[in-house]
Amino acid sequence: MSNIVVFGGDSHPDLVHKICDNLDIKPSEVHLGKFSNGETSISINESVREKDVYVIQSGCGQVNDAFMQLLILISACKSASASRVTAVMPYFCYSRQPDIPYTAKGAPVIHRPQQDGNGTKLTTRRPGADSSFKSLNSAIRSTINLENPQPDRGIAPPDLTSSKSLSRIPMIPGSKLQNSHTNGDAEDLFNAQNAGYKLWVVQAGTLIANLLTEAGADHVITMDLHDRQYPGFFDIPVDNLYCKPLAQNYIQHNIPNYQDAVIVSPDAGGAKRATAIADALELSFALIHKERRSQLLKGPPDATLTSGGTLPVSDRPLVSQPTNSVIRLSSSSSSISSITSTESRFVQTTMLVGDVRNKVCIVVDDLVDTSYTICRAARLLKEQGATKVYALITHGLFSGDALERISSSEIDQLIVSNTVPQQETVKHLGSDRVDIIDVSRVFGESIRRIHNGESISMLFEHGY
Numbered sequence: 001m002s003n004i005v006v007f008g009g010d011s012h013p014d015l016v017h018k019i020c021d022n023l024d025i026k027p028s029e030v031h032l033g034k035f036s037n038g039e040t041s042i043s044i045n046e047s048v049r050e051k052d053v054y055v056i057q058s059g060c061g062q063v064n065d066a067f068m069q070l071l072i073l074i075s076a077c078k079s080a081s082a083s084r085v086t087a088v089m090p091y092f093c094y095s096r097q098p099d100i101p102y103t104a105k106g107a108p109v110i111h112r113p114q115q116d117g118n119g120t121k122l123t124t125r126r127p128g129a130d131s132s133f134k135s136l137n138s139a140i141r142s143t144i145n146l147e148n149p150q151p152d153r154g155i156a157p158p159d160l161t162s163s164k165s166l167s168r169i170p171m172i173p174g175s176k177l178q179n180s181h182t183n184g185d186a187e188d189l190f191n192a193q194n195a196g197y198k199l200w201v202v203q204a205g206t207l208i209a210n211l212l213t214e215a216g217a218d219h220v221i222t223m224d225l226h227d228r229q230y231p232g233f234f235d236i237p238v239d240n241l242y243c244k245p246l247a248q249n250y251i252q253h254n255i256p257n258y259q260d261a262v263i264v265s266p267d268a269g270g271a272k273r274a275t276a277i278a279d280a281l282e283l284s285f286a287l288i289h290k291e292r293r294s295q296l297l298k299g300p301p302d303a304t305l306t307s308g309g310t311l312p313v314s315d316r317p318l319v320s321q322p323t324n325s326v327i328r329l330s331s332s333s334s335s336i337s338s339i340t341s342t343e344s345r346f347v348q349t350t351m352l353v354g355d356v357r358n359k360v361c362i363v364v365d366d367l368v369d370t371s372y373t374i375c376r377a378a379r380l381l382k383e384q385g386a387t388k389v390y391a392l393i394t395h396g397l398f399s400g401d402a403l404e405r406i407s408s409s410e411i412d413q414l415i416v417s418n419t420v421p422q423q424e425t426v427k428h429l430g431s432d433r434v435d436i437i438d439v440s441r442v443f444g445e446s447i448r449r450i451h452n453g454e455s456i457s458m459l460f461e462h463g464y
């Protein structure tokens with residue numbers, strides 16, 4: 001192929017080489033480094049004048065560094081007179097929104113308490129909180145308890161200050177999560193859940209899109225965007241490839257008697273993705289749905305649901321019959337303290353819709369980050385009689401201690417694509433328990449087609 005140049009960032013060199021092998025070219029030479037103060041330094045060692053340039057960088061590893069490196073590489077090519085620059089991001093970072101707890105009351109309380117010489121000053125007040133950190137920490141702790149509601153299993157809450165595990169929950173410098181074991185946070189928890197304001201965490205979609213286009217990207221190629229609407233942030237073409245055809249191919253060729261298996265979505269958000277695979281392979285489908293809502297307790301402390309109070313705390317799921325079970329907010333994950341009528345709580349409903357008894361289950365999801373979602377799904381399926389659980393994932397981020405969790409989970413077989421490096425995964429879980437779906441061919445073919453001005457829509461349906 002003439003007039004094409006492919007550069008790789010340093011987040012996933014193995015995939016860069018594989019994609020280039022498929023294109024039968026070599027990655028172009030670039031020096032990637034850091035200045036002494038930690039800033040990214042890049043020098044391009046060949047001419048890109050009037051060339052069609054592809055910069056491959058997955059949004060993983062040191063993700064902010066990787067993204068900055070991508071931006072600088074794009075900008076360097078553009079200012080060196082490349083005719084077109086395409087960002088190839090096998091895993092598109094910042095494509096998920098933050099998972100911040102907030103009250104049902106919504107927006108910040110805006111009031112006008114302060115007058116100065118120049119007129120009225122609008123301020124935002126956070127009732128019940130001395131400092132924003134104090135309240136936010138509490139809110140985070142409450143989410144941790146919900147994310148890992150296993151009080152009887154003696155699992156300590158993760159330390160957000162050091163663990164990379166809960167990446168959808170913002171990490172606050174200096175948060176003292178070890179204090180979440182104590183009961184002294186009840187007031188904080190109450191404040192966090194009832195303060196009447198919404199903890200506002202930036203949703204970065206437009207910024208990320210603008211940064212890429214401002215750097216000089218003319219086109220983006222990615223795979224299985226968490227949000228299919230995400231390309232709407234861009235005013236350049238975004239080709240979102242699907243792992244689906246590769247996943248289907250894996251199921252058909254590697255799962256014995258796959259015709260009797262059940263495709264499972266571990267949450268409502270992934271239902272479309274999973275049903276698309278189930279429909280294509282004519283398999284049954286099951287859905288795990290979890291709903292969390294904050295509520296103010298009204299009944300007496302130990303009242304039963306029928307008398308208008310609360311159900312006993314339980315992490316057991318509901319099967320096919322949606323009924324509410326209550327996981328109460330607690331400042332300790334190892335014990336459930338008594339409920340008072342004025343505290344805030346979450347009502348959590350977990351439903352498994354579909355029949356998995358004596359079935360092989362294939363849990364399909366776009367990504368695994370902390371792995372709580374997928375491990376919880378596997379446990380539930382086994383409890384409900386599944387004989388074997390496969391987890392089929394596009395982007396295996398496996399942050400923090402995710403691999404340890406998977407290792408001791410009910411997942412029998414993990415199948416994950418290589419949009420993100422998986423050497424650690426194989427090392428940790430063993431090659432028998434992990435299979436890798438190679439996406440380099442489909443990325444290579446999409447680059448070839450885009451370079452030649454051909455359609456890539458057949459890749460969406462059939463892969464390569």
Ligand SMILES: O=P(O)(O)OC[C@H]1O[C@@H](O)[C@H](O)[C@@H]1O
Nearest residue numbers: 365367368369370371372373
């Ligand atoms: O539970 P972890 O692995 O952190 O998060 C992964 C889940 O969070 C969702 O956004 C993904 O679609 C997936 O279901």
